[in-house]
Amino acid sequence: MKSEQSSLFDAVLAAHARYGTAEGGANASYIPFLAGVPSNLAAIAAMTVDGAICAAGDADYAFALESISKVCTLALAMEDVGPDAVREKIGVDPTGLPFNSVMALELHNGKPLSPLVNAGAMATVSLLRASNNEERWQRVLDMQSALAGSPVTLSDEVNKSEQATNFHNRAIAWLLSSADSMFCDPMDACDVYTRQCSTLVTTRQLASMAATLAAQGRSPVTGRQVLKCEHVPCVLAEMTMEGLYERSGDWAYTVGVPAKSGVGGGIMAVVPGVMGLAAFSPPLDDAGNSVRGQLMVADVAKALGLSLFDRR
């Protein structure tokens, strides 16, 4: 095990050295806060299902979770209403279109198709059990912390920046409502969704979230069973289908591990039964995925032969 861990550390260090300064991409600019995050930041971390962690680069820098939060809320909805309700009410297919596409909704009679696009994520929020919106938000935040195995907190600064500019998402929430695909007040769902995107995590915490999914829903840090183990394959299948939006197929083809990105520059990947990987760097490709984050995670996956589709 010692040599396995040192080869993991070697792979993490090598990936950061190779790709931590790679060129290409640009910070998200439609959310003012994200445009101002230093573009040169780069980090990678890995946590095994036993809780051993290694990291390289700016792994303690806290950045906005953004769409990676969709995985946490999906996990909570699975606990609340079960995988069948998620599949029937939201859908579990790729849209093939950008994460905030209105056309994707129009093409499918207002059904979001996936909990990992903005429309589906807001619909997922609306499925959660709560007697009021503050309780709904608190449960979402608690799930983020439980998956990370340490407290995750809201950034008021990020939240204000997002709430002041989220008109497109508000429009999507109303469209969902008009198509009977929204199951609570649409502005409440949009508000909680916006807050869940505005929490801060470090790359180490993100690796720990991924490791909880790798460990069948049990946090390697706290030992707590955060979601039912039978829900984990459903979450991972959905990450494979839509985790990197229009680039999800390309990612499965070339890297072969379920992953989820956020426009804050984070990406997490899950190797079931083995480890969670996470990377962070703000510049994004045109689908909204971290350029360096993808390169670093892909490099570790290749070095260690982690593709789920290659069981030689």
Ligand code: GLN
């Ligand atoms: N808060 C962002 C949005 O709603 C999250 C998008 C993302 O990370 N892909 O647009």
